[in-house]
Amino acid sequence: MWRAPLCFSALLCGLLSTACDQLLTPNRLGEATLSLGHAQSQQVTQSFTGSWKVEEKPAWLTVAPASGSGNVRFTVTADRTGNTPLAADQATLSGKLALSWTSGTGAAARSGRAVWTVKADQFELRGRIVEPVTVLGQDLQPPQRPAVRADAPAHGVIVKYRAQAPTAAGLTAQTAHGPLAAQRGITRLQAAGVGVRRVQALSERSAALQVSDVAAALSVLRADPAVESAVPNAVLRTQAASERPIRPLARPVEPADQYAPLQWPLRLLGYGAVWRDMEAGAYTRPVTVAVIDSGVRFDHPDLAGRLWGPSEGALDVLPTFLNSAQATDNGDGDGPDRDPTDPRTPGRTLGSHGTHVTGIIAARWGDNGESCAGCSRSGVVGAVSSAAVKVLPIRAIDAQGETDVAQVVTALRYAAGLSVTLDGVTITSPHPAQVINLSLGGEIDAATAQPMCDAVLAASQAGALVVVAAGNGYGSAPYYPAACPAAVAVGSVTLSGASAPRRAVYSSAYPAVQLSAPGGTDPFQEPTTYNGMSWDPQGDGSPERFLDAVISTGWDYVQDRPNYEVESGTSQAAPQVSALAALLLSKGVTTDAPGTLARLVATATDLGAAGRDEAFGFGMINAAAALGAPAVSDTLGLRLQDARGRSFQPPLDAQGSFRAFLGDGSYRAVAGRDLNANGVFGEAGEPGIEKEAVLGPATPVGDLGDLTVQPR
Structure with a gap:
């Protein structure tokens, strides 16, 4: 098949697999292969006399301009990172670039379609995860932990005679029972009723005696003027250090409630370890979490x-109508009162937002009894489990899902114990x-939000x-009251299929974001199912993969x-933070709001770029680390992310080596242990080591060397 000469920039056919000595026919386009190598972009030029248009291209390639007349001339640019697969196992990106073309007029008119193969080499990041060197052998006996024993009784006594004593001169003279002096000691002991089993000469003036009663023997011998000293023959032990104490792994708690297996956010935060820790009974300090919602x-x-x-403080702060132009009331037909029930209204089909948020924090464990035909008897579990935590419901959102600044101000003040007038x-x-x-x-401006910010501060x-949801704005615009200086703005993360979670696409990212927590994926733009569970929502025996929601x-x-x-949504992420904050206070790990926030920040799992960033804040909360829960697993692995928070999971070979083929950019590789069974390696409180690398045309290969992870 004829292939047209094709060139990148001024390097005639330098990056091209077609031959340059073929006959030049500029009135048609043929097949060709373009290879960018490690370049980010290149200009492509081919002689041509007609018109052309790019009809098809790989998702990782941009072409500009995409059409023209005369010579084919355009620039191709590779977006490697955005198209790197999760496993980062493709050394080269490859795809097809299709151009339609026409040339000539009348009887000489021609048209056709040329398909060019386009390739771009990925950059490589490699390294090896290792543990401290261990030598193995079937004939090796591991060190054993010595049994804890009480001090053993002495094996007898050691007697030493004075140098000038009459018996001393004949100490070395032997009798049937040993040295002569010792024999005289035996005579004294036997006369006192102390049995002597064995005599061992130690020197010219001393001997060890095995006796039936050490205390009595010492008393007899010390009363003899010829004896210089008599001491117990004390027991000694080897002083080799035993092996490093290995703390046994606790077993994570796995709730038996019907839908608990679908609650992947709790597993991601290490709650299996937290609930085991809770069995020790330390979570006894009463804590109230106010949920200002629908x-x-x-x-x-x-x-x-x-x-x-x-009758215990629950409150509905909503007036009958939020504004004079409102056609319907707030949903319950009355104004402020002590009943914040999320009401049923005509035609209402969407569920109860406030009930959903509350259950994340405090849903019961175990059998709830039969409430209705076909209804689950156990349902889900709340993060706080059996801890002394209760929710104070405050209704500030109407049945249409709306509220205003004034209602939020009132609700905030009331929730904090400040007086309000209704x-x-x-x-x-x-x-x-x-x-x-x-x-x-x-998404309002700071001036409009100031009354809310004043209430947050109060x-x-x-x-x-x-604790406030950061917003589902799909961008970087601040949401209030989350952006108020005294608020804790919470962004949302979701599963990525790799060890490191990623930012949910909808989660608003701006400087005020302090923490992030699992809020789930966008069910419409990114309906991922990395959690690995299945469910049967229709109850017809046709299970389907459970959404990462x-x-x-x-x-x-x-x-x-x-x-x-x-x-x-971030609505689901915020209560994850609120629940953990409540548990810190209930266990007594912290005693006030500043200390609680500091603990949340200090134990968060840093994601994306190193340090605080707008997408994740200080990182994803880590319940197991924050609460000091026991280890429930001990596996070794790799966590790899770029500066934008995209996650990758290159496979490890039998030696722990990995090769990741990636796009240009900055990368953080964390090798570490997973002690809380959440699949995220090297978090706070877990052994780990972190290294960074920058990949690009100037540094196409990054070698991290050995990443040595210490034992737990």
Whole structure:
């Protein structure tokens, strides 16, 4: 097949597999192969007399311009990183570039389609994960831990006679029982009723005697004027150090509730270890978490006993109508009162947002009893489990999912224990919250948000940690009240298929973001199922892969009964942080809001670029590390991310070596252990080592060498 000469820039056919000595026919385009090597972009030129247009190209390649007349001339640019597979195992990106063309006129008119193969070499990052050198052999006996024993009794006595004693001169004279002097000692001991089993000469003046009663023997011998000293023949032991103490692994707690296997966010945060730690009974300090939201369904069986009720401080702050132009009321037909139930309204089909958020924190464990036909008896579990944590529901969002700044201000002040006035009545919460959760917000300017920021500050000064969803804006615009200086803005991460989670595509990224937590994937743009679980939502025996989203308590308003709903968003990430903050306070790891935030930050898993960044803040919270939970696993692995938070998982060979073929950019490789069974290696409290590398045309290969991970 004829192949046209094709050139990159001024290097005639230098990066081209076609021959340059073929006949030049500029009135048609033929097949060719373009190879960028490690270059990011190159100009492509070919002589031509007609018109041409790029009809098809690989996703990793941009072509500009994409059409023209006369000579084919365009620049190709490779986006390697955005198209690197999860396993980073493709050394070369390859694809097809198709051009349609026409040339000539009349009888000489021609047209056709040329397909060019385009290739770009990936950059390489390599290294090896190793443990301290271990020598193996079938005939090796590992060091044994010595048994813990009480001090053993002496094996007898050692007697030493004076140099001038009459018996000393004849000490070396032998009798049937040993040295003569010792024989005289035996005579004295036997006369006192002390049996002597064995005599061992030690020197000219001393001997060791095995006796039936050490204390009595010492008394007799020390009373003899010829004896210089008599001491016990004490027991000594070897002083070789035993092997490094190996702390046994605890067994992670796995809830038996029906939908608990679908709750991957709790596993990702290491809660199997936390719940085992909880069995020791230390989580006894009472903590209140205020959930400012759409209200809650008190009649959901999976929340029974976990909420402060209408007579215990629960509150609905909403006026009947949020504004004078509103056509419908807030959903419950009345104004502020003590009943923050998320109401059923005509035609309502969406579930209860506040009930979903509350269940993430505090859903019951175990059998809830039968609530309705076909309803789960156990459902899901809440992160706080049996800890002394209760939720204070405050309704500030109406049945349409809306609220305003004024309602949030009132709710914040009330939640923190500050007095508020509703319909002329001043009230104060009987259960001021140590943690306040707001899974709400809006893309408003700072001036408009100032009243909310003032309320957040007042709540903080009253002692509350104010945790707020960072927003689902798919961009970098701040959301308020999350962006208020005194708030803790929480972004969302989701599973990536690699060890390191990634930022959820919807999660707003801006400087105020402090922490991140699992909020799930976008079910429409990125419906991933990396959690590996299956479910049967239709109940027809046709299971399907479970979406990487968050399942929690909900309400079916069509049938008016409890259910369990799957949602994603920073609304689901924020209560993960609120729950962990409450547990820190309940266990007594921290005692106030500043200390709690500091602990959350110090133990967070740094993701993306090193240090705090706009996407992840200080990192993803780590419940097991924050609460000092016991190790429940001990596996070795690699966590690899670029500066934008994209995750990769190159395979390790039998020697622990890896080769990752990546795009240009900065990379962080963490080799470490996973002690909390969440699949993320080298987190806070886990042995690990981190190295960084920059890859690009100037440094196409990065060698990290050995990454040595110490034992736990």
